[in-house]
Amino acid sequence: MDILTLFIVVPVLTVIVLLFVNKLEKARLIALAGMIIQLIMSINLINEYMKARAAGDHAIMLFERNVPWYSDFNANYHIGVDGVSVLMILLTTLIVIAGIFVSWKIDYMPKEFFISLIVLASGVYGFFISLDLFTMFVFYEIAVIPMYLLIGIWGSGPREYAAMKLTLMLMGASALLLVSLFGIYYYSGTNGMEPTFDLMELANRKMDFAAQKIFYPLAFIGFGTIGALFPFHTWSPDGHASAPTAVSMLHAGVLMKLGGYGIFRFIMFLMPEGALFWQDFFLILAVTGVTYGAMAAIQQTDLKYINAYSSVSHLGLVLFALLMINKTAWNGAMLQSLSHGFITALFFALIGMIYGRTHVRDITKMTGMMRIVPFLGVAYVIAALANLGLPGFSGFVAEMNIFMGGFLNNDLYKQAMTVFAVSSIVVTAVYMLRLVGRMLYGPVTTVYTNLPKAFWYEKVAIGILVLFITLIGTLPFWWLQFIQESVDNFIKPLVH
C-alpha cells in the first residue's frame, strides 16, 4: 500500500478498533495512538517529499497513484501530493492530536466522540490527497457530515439549531459544487474525448469559456461557503459557538481550509478564464468578509463569537489573496491557511479550557484571569499577538505576503481593495488587545480565584500549537519552499 492511502487506512482502522471499546480511558488512548501513527507518517511524508525534490523529481505531484474506481464514468481513485498538501496533512494531524488532548476528559459518550472526530479527519486527509474530482467530492462530504453529530451531541447552547444550520449550508454549498463538477466533467468530453474527472488530465483540456463563466462562480461559492465567503459565512459563528472545543479547533483549523485549498487546487486551476472574468466581483465579497468579520468581532462579548468572526475575517484574507492572482499573494494565502489553522485552534483550545473552568464565555464577566490561570493567560496573549500579526509569529509572515501581493497589482481597483483589507489589521488589533486587557488583566474576579491551574494534557495541546505558530513565524522560508513550487505550478494557467 502506498504511503498516501495509509493516511486514510490508519484512521479507518482506528475507528474500527474504537468500536470495540467503551471506556474513556481506552478510547482516548486508542484515538491518540492512531493519530500518533498519523503524525509519524506525516513527518515521514515530509521527509520523503524533500528527498524526492532534492533528488530532482520535479513532477507536479509526487507519490501519485491512479486506480480505476468507477471506470464507466472515468472516475478514478487518483491521489498524489505536492508541497501544499503535505503541509496541510501535517496541520490536520497536529490539530487532531491537540484536539484529542483537549478532549482528554470528555465524559459523555467518549467512544462515539472520538469515532466522529476521526471519521471527519479521514475525510479531510482524503480531500487533501485527491487528484480526482470524484474522489475529492466523496471525501469532502465525508468530512462535512460528522460535524452534525459532533455539534449536535456534544455541543452547547442552541446546538441542534447550529448543527442543522451548519450541515444544511455546507451541503447546499456542496450541491453548487456538484453541479459545477458535472459541468467540468461533461465539457471535458466535448471534443470527442471521453469525459474525465482527473485533475491533471482536465488541466490539459481547455474548457469552453462560456461554460467557465457559468460553472466557475458556482464552484467558487461552493468552496467559498466552507471557506467563510461573505455572505455565506453565517453557519460558521453559530457552528463555532455551539461546537465542543476539539470540534471548534478542527473545524476552524482544518475544515474551513478546505475552501481555500479547493479553490486553489481545483477550480482556479481548471477554469482560469472564468476566474479572471469573475475576479473583481468575488474580490468585493472577499474584502467585505475581511472587514465585516473584523467589525463584527468588535461587537461581540462572547469569546467564541469573537474568535469565530475573527476567523471569518482571516479566512477572508485567504480568499482575498487567491483572488489577487499573483505568486506572492498565493504564497501568502497558503501560509495564512496554515498559520490561521494553528492560531485559531489555539484560541479555541484556550477558550474551551477557560470555559471549562468558569462556565462563562462572556468577557465582561471575568477579569484578571492572568493571575488565576497564568499558563492559559500567557498562551492567550501569544495567540492574540499572533492573530493580530506580530512579527515572530506565523500571522505576520502570512499577512505580509498577502498584502505585498495585493499591492503588486498595477491596477488601482485592486490596490484600493487591498487598502480596505489592510485596514482590518487595525481592527483586529483593537478587538484582540481589548479582549486581552479586559479578560486577562485588571482586578481578579473573586469567584474564580480557586480555579485549577492548567493540567498536563492541556499544556501538551497548547505546547504543540504554540510551537508551530512560532516555527512558521521564525522560519517562514522553510515552509515557503513547499508552498512556492506548488503555487508556481498551479498559477501557471492564470498568469501569462
Next chain:
Amino acid sequence: MDMQNLLLMRDEIVLTAILLLMLVAEIIIPQKHKKSLVHFGLILFLIYTIQSFFPQNTGELFGGSYKTYALAHFFKAVLAVGVMTILLQSVEWIEQKLLPYDFTAEFFILIFSSLLGLNFMISAGDFLMFYLGLELSTMPIIALSAFDFYNHRSVEAGIKYVMLASVSSAILLFGVSLIYATTGSIYFEAISGAMHLPLLEIIGLIMIFIGIGFKISLVPFHFWAADVYEGAPTVISNYLSVISKGAAVYVLMTLLFVTFTAFQKEWDYIMYGIAILTMFIGNLFALRQKNMKRFLAFSSVAQAGFILLALLSHDELGVKAIIFFLLIYIFSNVAAFGVVHLISLKAGTENMDDYNGLYQTNPRLSLILMIALFSLAGIPPVAGFFAKFFLYSAAASKGYYLLVFIAVVNVTISLYYYLLPVRAAFLRKSENPIPSIKSDFYSKISFIFIMVGLLVLGLYSGVLEYISQMSNIF
C-alpha cells in the same frame, strides 16, 4: 413450444410452484404445527431467490408477449433479494399477528403472487401481458394492505388503495386502447414502428404514464401514498415503497426508452416538470411529518422524483443509473422501514418524538436507522450517494444542469428531514425512551445483510460494471 423454451420463464415457473406448494402446505400441515409454515415459506422463497441468480437464456415466448433478457432477469433477482429481506424482517410480525388467526399461508401466497405479477410486468412484450402483470401485482396488495384487520386504519388503507388502483388501471387501459386504435397493435415492438397519429398517441402515452405514475407515486398521483403506507402493515408499506415501485419504474423506463422513442422530445418536457414537482412536493410534505411511516412515504415520493432525472437521458447511462439506484434504494428503504417496523412492533409507537434517546437504549438500531437515512439522503461513503451521483450524471450528460441544480437543492432540503430522526435518536434525551429491543434472529440476518450491502455496494464499483454490461436494452 418445447421444454427448453418454457425454461425461459424459469423465474415465474419456480415462483408459481412455490406459491402452489405453500397452498398445499397450508392444507396438509395440521393446526398445531402451523408455525412451521413460516419457516417453510422462507425456505421456499430462499430457493427462489437463489435460483434467480443463476444465468438465464434470453429469448421470447408466446409470439413476443413474454420476453426475457439479461437486464430483466437481473432486475427480477434484485426484487427477489428485496422481498427476501422484507420477509425476514416480518417473521416476528407474522408469528405475533397472523399466526393466531391462521393467516400465515395467505400472507406468503399473496406476496408471492404479487411478485409474480411484477415479474410478468417486467418481462412483458405487449400491453396485454403488461396489464395482466400489473393487475396480478396490485390485487394481492389490496388484500395485504388491509391485513391488520383489527385496525381500522389498515382497512381504510385497503379501501383507498383499491379505489385509486382501479381508477388508475382504468385510465391506463384507456391509454392502451388509444394506442391500439392508432397503431393497430399491442406489441411494444410493433407499436414503435407503426405510430402515425402523434396527438392521439401522446394522449394515450400520457394516460399510460398516469397509470404507472400512480404505482411510482409521482406527483400529482401520490395522494394515496401517505395514507396507505401509514395504515397498511409496515411490511406491506415496505413492499409498496420499494418492490412495487421499483418494478413500475423499470417498466416505465423500458416503455420510454424502447417503445415510445418517437416522442422523446415532448416527453422530456413532461418529465422535466413532473420531476421538479415530485421532488419538491415530496420533500416539502415530508418536512412536517411526525409519523415515521408517513415520513418515509413522502420521502419515497421525493425519491421517485430523482429517478425521473435519469429518464431524461434516453441512453445506456440512464439505464444503468436507474437500475443501480433502484438496487441501492431497495436496500436503504428496506433498512429504514425495517427499523420502523421493529420499533412499532415491539414498542408500539411510530411517532418520531418517541424516538428521542433511542441511541441510549438501542445503539445498533439507531446506527442502522442513521446509515439507512444517510443512504437515502445521499451521503458518502454510504451507497446512496453513489446511486444519486449517477442519476445526476445521467441528467447532466444531456445538458440538464438546471435540473441537476434543482435536484441537489432538493437533496439539501431532504437532508433536513432525514436528519430529524437522527436528531431524535442521537441528539435528544428522553425521560422514558423506547426500551431496549431484542430483535429476532431473522431480523438480525436481514439487517446485517443490508448494512453490508449499503456500505459495500457504493465503494465497490463491480456491481455497477456488472449492470452496465447488460444495460444495452435498445
